[in-house]
Amino acid sequence: MITGIAAGILTIIFQPLAYLFSRVYTMRGGPVLELLVYSHIIMGVFSLAVMLFFLPGFDFNSAVCLRLTGCVLTFLAGQGCYFMTVKLMEPSRLTTLLGQKLIFLVLLNMIFFNASVGFAHWIAVILCVAAAFVMNQSGGRISLKALFAVMLSCLFLAGSDIMDMLLVKAMPYQDIIQSGIAATALCYSALGLVVLPAFFFIKFDHKKAVLAIPYSISWLLAMVTLFICFGILGTVFANILQSGRALVQVILGSCVAYFGFASIEPKALKRQWLCRLTAAVMITAAVAVYVLSGDPVH
Incomplete structure (x- = not known):
């Protein structure tokens, strides 16, 4: 339990940094698609190197292959949508709005795992929706796009959260940390190979590749700790810890804006930052209510 909580805390530190570095990349003129390609190639290289230590005796059975495919497809789809959004709003607002993921976790678990959802769970969902409206008042209005x-x-x-947890559980190791590292390395090795053909369509640029390194490192570290957290705590309990990233991102965004990096995180009025902080707290409360009410989903 303590290991899972520690892994979750590390995740909420690394992920906001990754979001910030992605904003830096796009604000310096780097196309979203290129960041997706460069970062996954970089992470793929690191992951393949790590995977070499796990290959002897590794069992690529059907369960592993199916779950790996699910991880790759859901993650690429989610990242593609995220990168489309990151150019449309500040990281602090986006990170908080991503807390709406709880709604979809509820729905997916109801549909695929026959999870029962009680009154307190729906209160958590309502809090998430309300937080989105509060966040929408923290700056310019959010476009429909x-x-x-x-x-x-x-x-x-x-x-992707659900598939990640299932992949960790499918690893042939008793130690959950070893399983988490192996699952992350396997997933990002596959992701690197999947995006490799993209270089037939874009010209390799050394400077852009270097610019993508900070995002790649921070995101890969976040994923290692997140996979471990999922393996120990499950997706729902892990999300109560992940929700803290909204608070971290609001604080980080405030610091970035204060030091004059307006192109990354525009300066906002005190009222706007208060709205963002309120929304972040509401998201945190929503996940807390959902978990503490006795969620049966793991």
């Missing part, structure tokens, strides 16, 4: 992209991101990322 951005809102649609956020909702799609939440749907696919919720599915």
Whole structure:
């Protein structure tokens, strides 16, 4: 339990940094698609190197292959939607809105795992929806295009969470940390291979590849800790810890704006930051209510 909580805390530190670095990349003129390609190639190289230590005796059975395929497809879809959105709003707003993923976790678990959802669970869902409206008042209005992209991101990322947990459980190791590292390495090795053919359509640019390194490293570290967290705590309990990233991102965004990096995180009025903080707290409360009410889904 303590290991899972520690892994979750590390995740909420690394993920907001990754979101910030992705914003830096796009604001410096790097196309979203290129960041997706460069970052996954970089992470794929690191993951393949790690995977070499697990290959002797590794059992690529049908369960592993099916879950790996699910991880790759849901993650690529979620990341594609996320990168479309990151150019349309500030990271602090986007990170908080991604907390709406809880709604989709509820729905997916109801549909595919026959999970029962009680009154308290629906209160948590309502809190999530209300937080979105509060966040919408924290700056410029969110366009329908951005809102649609956020909702799609939440749907696919919720599915990705479930598939990630199932992949960790399918690893042939007793130690959950070893299983989490192996599952992450396997997943991102596959992702790197999947996006490799993209270089037939885009010209390799050394400077852009270097610019993608900070995002790649911070995101890969976040995924290692997240996979471990999922393996120990399950997707729902892990999300109560992940919700803390909204608070971290609001604080991080405030610091970035304060030091004058307006192109990354525009300066906002005190009232706007208060709205963002309120929305972040509402998201945190929503996940807390959902878990503490006795959620049967793991």
